[in-house]
Amino acid sequence: MIVAHILTPLEDLLRNVLEWLGPHGAIGLPWSWSIVALTVIVRLLLVPLTVRQIHSMQNLQRHAPQMKEIQKKYKADKKRQQEELMKFYRENNINPASSCLPLLAQFPVFIALYLVLKNFPHQPGDNLMWLGLWNITDKASQGWGPVLVAVYAASQLASSYFMTATADRAQRIMLLILPIAFIPFIINFKIGLVLYWMTTNLWTVGQGLITRRLMPRPQAPERRSSRTPPKEVAAPAPAVAPEQKSDAAPVPADPSQPRRVKRKKKKARPRR
Numbered sequence: 001m002i003v004a005h006i007l008t009p010l011e012d013l014l015r016n017v018l019e020w021l022g023p024h025g026a027i028g029l030p031w032s033w034s035i036v037a038l039t040v041i042v043r044l045l046l047v048p049l050t051v052r053q054i055h056s057m058q059n060l061q062r063h064a065p066q067m068k069e070i071q072k073k074y075k076a077d078k079k080r081q082q083e084e085l086m087k088f089y090r091e092n093n094i095n096p097a098s099s100c101l102p103l104l105a106q107f108p109v110f111i112a113l114y115l116v117l118k119n120f121p122h123q124p125g126d127n128l129m130w131l132g133l134w135n136i137t138d139k140a141s142q143g144w145g146p147v148l149v150a151v152y153a154a155s156q157l158a159s160s161y162f163m164t165a166t167a168d169r170a171q172r173i174m175l176l177i178l179p180i181a182f183i184p185f186i187i188n189f190k191i192g193l194v195l196y197w198m199t200t201n202l203w204t205v206g207q208g209l210i211t212r213r214l215m216p217r218p219q220a221p222e223r224r225s226s227r228t229p230p231k232e233v234a235a236p237a238p239a240v241a242p243e244q245k246s247d248a249a250p251v252p253a254d255p256s257q258p259r260r261v262k263r264k265k266k267k268a269r270p271r272r
Contacts (some may be wrong), residue, residue, distance in 0.1 A: 162208025
């Protein structure tokens with residue numbers, strides 16, 4: 001398998017880290033908690049990408065009103081809409097793919113860990129149980145495995161919810177459906193791999209909660225209606241010439257009083 005040969009150095013590195021964390025290494029953790037500790041180490045190494053992801057989310061939220069205006073303006077022309085959005089991204093230094101970088105960076109680790117667990121370096125008599133319920137070398141379809149898969153699916157949904165906070169509706173729905181679609185494949189993996197991915201999701205959920213507290217909410221644009229007075233200052237009324245003022249009817253000081261209208265005198269008819 002070509003992918004396996006490419007990831008061999010990463011597989012060897014993960015195996016050595018697990019042995020260092022494991023019961024026969026320097027740390028002395030049980031094998032199941034070694035996988036949890038390995039997940040935390042991987043996430044700490046991805047902190048620079050995570051910071052970049054947070055900055056990208058802030059930038060997208062800051063420019064969300066302008067992007068919605070572009071989508072609304074070119075709603076009938078999807079091609080022109082994409083062109084204008086890409087132009088807007090370039091002008092404002094926005095990279096929508098930055099929010100997916102931590103996820104993409106973990107796929108090689110996920111595959112390499114799968115290869116490590118396939119030939120797990122444990123010795124007879126080692127404790128392979130996690131919380132006394134799951135053996136990390138068993139398939140997730142055995143014993144209490146489906147319960148762990150259900151926890152994985154819930155954590156994946158919560159993780160996708162925070163990761164797609166700035167995505168459009170169609171993309172967000174697709175990413176929320178994917179965890180459910182992956183269950184038939186995940187349930188055939190070893191429980192140690194499900195444990196790794198579940199821990200990753202829980203880390204992402206905690207990161208999303210902290211980010212929501214730290215990130216300022218973008219100010220919504222002012223809503224205007226037909227009754228909202230315009231902001232422009234009205235132009236001053238033109239000056240009235242003195243000769244025009246005499247022709248104008250006098251305005252009563254009190255608007256409650258009736259307006260007096262001068263009647264023209266009738267000319268007397270000549271007697272016959």
